[in-house]
Amino acid sequence: xxxxxxxxxxxxxxxxxxxxxxxxxxxxxxxxxxxxxxxxxxxxxxxxxxxxxxxxxxxxxxxxxxxxxxxxxxxxxxxxxxxxxxxxxxxxxxxxxxxxxxxxxxxxxxxxxxxxxxxxxxxxxxxxxxxxxxxxxxxxxx
Numbered sequence: 186x187x188x189x190x191x192x193x194x195x196x197x198x199x200x201x202x203x204x205x206x207x208x209x210x211x212x213x214x215x216x217x218x219x220x221x222x223x224x225x226x227x228x229x230x231x232x233x234x235x236x237x238x239x240x241x242x243x244x245x246x247x248x249x250x251x252x253x254x255x256x257x258x259x260x261x262x263x264x265x266x267x268x269x270x271x272x273x274x275x276x277x278x279x280x281x282x283x284x285x286x287x288x289x290x291x292x293x294x295x296x297x298x299x300x301x302x303x304x305x306x307x308x309x310x311x312x313x314x315x316x317x318x319x320x321x322x323x324x325x326x327x
Contacts, residue, residue, distance in 0.1 A: 201269070209227055
């Protein structure tokens with residue numbers, strides 16, 4: 186959980202918040218996410234995602250496309266001694282990461298957003314928070 190602001194450097198290194206580091210371990214998988222962000226998974230969490238992707242029916246065109254798009258971008262990354270991960274340049278470009286980034290804790294993964302995209306998404310979605318909660322009420326009760 187939580188929202189943290191950190192800068193990505195020119196080499197693509199981004200500090201993972203101290204709050205997340207212990208749970209992340211030494212290696213993570215960084216992948217394309219939905220809505221223009223990147224997802225970061227622990228190796229155990231990635232294994233669950235990978236198994237689900239592997240079970241998609243390859244006779245379905247959308248399943249094949251989704252597998253390709255997800256698995257081709259996935260990259261195993263190591264946390265260095267300063268708690269940084271080196272994000273591959275293709276993922277930096279995909280998520281339009283420049284200097285300011287937002288690192289968001291979300292259930293079973295972490296999301297990395299370009300700060301301007303995060304702020305735009307928040308602004309657009311904030312007004313519909315209650316509507317979104319109501320539409321998902323069948324899936325969970327708070």
